[in-house]
Amino acid sequence: MKLKHVLTVFKKEVKDLIRDRRTIMSSILLPMILIPLLNIVMGGGIQKFEKDINENVSIALSQTSDTPEINGLVTERILAKNGNIVLVDADDPSKALENDEIRCILDFEDGYVQKLKDGKPVTITLQYDESKTKSRTAADIVSSAIDEFESEIVRERLAAKGIDLDIMNPFEIQLQNVAPNQKGNNMMLEMMLPLMISMLVAVGGIPAATDLVAGEKEHNTFEPLLTTMPDRGSLLLGKYFAVTLFSFVSVAAILAGLVFGYLLNPNSLTMGVDSQVYGYEIDPLAAVLALIITIALGMTFSGIQIALSTIAKSYKEAQTYLSFLMLGSMVPAYATMFMQASDLSPVMFTLPILNTIAAFKMILGGNIIYSNLFIALVASVVFVALTLWFAASIFKKEKVLFRS
Amino acid sequence: MVVAAGLEKKFGQFTAVDKISFKVNKGEIFGLLGENGAGKTTTLRMLSTMLKPTSGNAVLNGFDTQNEPEKVRANIGILFGGETGLYDRLTAAENIAYFGELNGMSKAAIRERSQHLAEAFGMQDFMDKRASKLSKGMKQKAAFARSIVHNPEIMLFDEPTSGLDVTASRDVQDFILDCKAEGKTIIFSSHSMSEVEKLCDRIGIIHKGKLVECGSVEELKKKYGNDDLEEIFVRLAGVR
Numbered sequence: 079m080k081l082k083h084v085l086t087v088f089k090k091e092v093k094d095l096i097r098d099r100r101t102i103m104s105s106i107l108l109p110m111i112l113i114p115l116l117n118i119v120m121g122g123g124i125q126k127f128e129k130d131i132n133e134n135v136s137i138a139l140s141q142t143s144d145t146p147e148i149n150g151l152v153t154e155r156i157l158a159k160n161g162n163i164v165l166v167d168a169d170d171p172s173k174a175l176e177n178d179e180i181r182c183i184l185d186f187e188d189g190y191v192q193k194l195k196d197g198k199p200v201t202i203t204l205q206y207d208e209s210k211t212k213s214r215t216a217a218d219i220v221s222s223a224i225d226e227f228e229s230e231i232v233r234e235r236l237a238a239k240g241i242d243l244d245i246m247n248p249f250e251i252q253l254q255n256v257a258p259n260q261k262g263n264n265m266m267l268e269m270m271l272p273l274m275i276s277m278l279v280a281v282g283g284i285p286a287a288t289d290l291v292a293g294e295k296e297h298n299t300f301e302p303l304l305t306t307m308p309d310r311g312s313l314l315l316g317k318y319f320a321v322t323l324f325s326f327v328s329v330a331a332i333l334a335g336l337v338f339g340y341l342l343n344p345n346s347l348t349m350g351v352d353s354q355v356y357g358y359e360i361d362p363l364a365a366v367l368a369l370i371i372t373i374a375l376g377m378t379f380s381g382i383q384i385a386l387s388t389i390a391k392s393y394k395e396a397q398t399y400l401s402f403l404m405l406g407s408m409v410p411a412y413a414t415m416f417m418q419a420s421d422l423s424p425v426m427f428t429l430p431i432l433n434t435i436a437a438f439k440m441i442l443g444g445n446i447i448y449s450n451l452f453i454a455l456v457a458s459v460v461f462v463a464l465t466l467w468f469a470a471s472i473f474k475k476e477k478v479l480f481r482s
Numbered sequence: 483m484v485v486a487a488g489l490e491k492k493f494g495q496f497t498a499v500d501k502i503s504f505k506v507n508k509g510e511i512f513g514l515l516g517e518n519g520a521g522k523t524t525t526l527r528m529l530s531t532m533l534k535p536t537s538g539n540a541v542l543n544g545f546d547t548q549n550e551p552e553k554v555r556a557n558i559g560i561l562f563g564g565e566t567g568l569y570d571r572l573t574a575a576e577n578i579a580y581f582g583e584l585n586g587m588s589k590a591a592i593r594e595r596s597q598h599l600a601e602a603f604g605m606q607d608f609m610d611k612r613a614s615k616l617s618k619g620m621k622q623k624a625a626f627a628r629s630i631v632h633n634p635e636i637m638l639f640d641e642p643t644s645g646l647d648v649t650a651s652r653d654v655q656d657f658i659l660d661c662k663a664e665g666k667t668i669i670f671s672s673h674s675m676s677e678v679e680k681l682c683d684r685i686g687i688i689h690k691g692k693l694v695e696c697g698s699v700e701e702l703k704k705k706y707g708n709d710d711l712e713e714i715f716v717r718l719a720g721v722r
Contacts, residue, residue: 086580093576305555
């Protein structure tokens with residue numbers, strides 16, 4: 079194997095790929111624009127949805143409760159302090175709930191005035207539709223409003239009996255955040271960033287890998303290449319590094335897109351769900367290790383991608399194999415999506431893909447255990463070696479190379 | 483010079499090439515004549531070190547395919563039939579230069595040789611055009627140039643006129659004769675009797691992996707008492 083040959087193949091492949099509009103579109107331009115756009119649109123959608131859920135809680139009284147007294151009681155005592163709840167008139171409240179015109183129906187039991195006077199419990203039935211998020215959330219909001227009203231009545235009753243109101247509060251709970259400053263409340267980032275990094279690294283090299291071996295076979299350029307002086311190891315490595323480079327160019331394009339999206343709308347990075355991303359202080363050593371682990375993951379995927387592209391007889395067949403690989407990489411990414419840094423087990427740092435996800439979650443979580451990071455690093459290097467060996471053995475197999 | 487000694491290639495239980503031996507002298511055109519699937523391409527792939535023989539060996543220009551495959555490859559040029567196998571997104575010049583570089587040429591040597599080839603094949607006007615933009619004829623010229631950019635001693639042609647029209651086939655044949663005129667050793671596979679008869683100094687008839695006959699066209703005609711090479715082929719191959 080000669081470095082000169084590796085470099086010759088690498089330079090040619092990069093030049094060739096740069097000129098391929100399809101690769102540039104799918105590896106660079108599309109993710110660069112699409113991902114931040116998706117985040118902004120999704121973030122905007124989520125924010126709008128949250129706002130709508132909390133701010134436009136329309137309720138109606140049941141037909142039996144729709145009296146001026148109850149109307150007045152609800153408006154003055156329950157809704158007065160909850161401007162987000164609106165009492166609307168509905169001729170047929172059940173139909174209105176079904177048609178999403180209102181979110182809940184309030185029903186007061188008969189004789190509620192007397193029962194209130196007598197200090198007996200009054201049953202208020204809150205009808206809502208469990209299958210609808212907005213109705214379900216509205217039921218919680220209205221319940222809280224009724225709870226407040228209930229506390230008010232209890233306070234009035236106690237005051238009338240001359241009892242100190244403190245009897246109602248045997249405990250006073252004070253919440254104190256002990257998390258260090260750098261551990262912001264960026265759960266969304268902890269969820270999304272490792273998932274995105276691992277998946278993007280997995281898919282970034284696919285267009286290049288497909289083109290560089292299966293594409294060559296399809297265009298009849300592969301056999302002439304095999305008759306040139308370099309040995310197969312040099313040809314493979316040149317192609318392998320080109321695929322790896324493109325998987326990172328793709329990730330870099332997406333990250334650039336995310337930064338651009340963040341500059342346009344800071345909430346886009348966390349899809350508008352969490353607090354903004356700020357105050358992170360990541361140790362430089364941890365950042366460097368995370369970067370190396372990510373590069374190693376990219377190289378691992380490149381090895382598998384090149385091997386699958388070599389096995390494929392045609393471009394289409396390679397795309398099919400590689401789409402399976404993409405789906406396979408999604409399993410660990412999504413399985414650990416809701417896992418937080420505190421949930422990570424040491425075994426995760428030894429498993430492919432999971433080790434990269436775990437390393438990122440741990441770093442973003444703030445409690446960095448360096449021994450685990452080093453385990454992840456060593457595991458990554460082993461995976462790179464294994465997949466490269468696999469690719470090399472496939473690339474040398476005559477049965478695979480000359481399949482027809 | 484090329485010497486094949488007992489070359490055998492098995493794919494599992496199937497014997498694609500069955501211990502064939504032949505010798506091609508320097509400056510000679512040797513034709514491998516056979517039907518589709520007879521073992522011509524497998525033989526050329528073994529000679530070009532793309533495939534490892536199951537047994538036997540070949541020596542090209544003094545280099546052993548088993549022990550010195552890199553040196554063998556540096557001494558051969560190869561041209562396939564059908565598609566030209568050029569990289570569409572590279573220009574004609576870049577396609578040629580890539581193979582020159584892979585075959586160990588310096589940048590200056592590539593530049594000089596490319597200029598010479600561009601003049602020889604009349605490619606000056608389209609050297610800087612991407613292969614995807616070239617006509618079939620232009621592509622073919624670029625493929626010729628690419629195959630000999632490193633000035634190999636030995637040329638292998640694998641059914642080079644397959645799928646080509648009359649004019650394009652004529653260009654390929656002229657190219658083969660030019661290579662011969664330059665003193666290159668040529669092995670040429672084909673299933674076209676007329677082509678083989680026209681170009682080859684000697685031929686080897688290959689059938690079901692076995693080399694069933696070897697000699698000059700005249701020798702074969704004399705031996706089998708028939709002026710029609712096709713008849714001789716049919717007789718030897720046991721077709722019909």
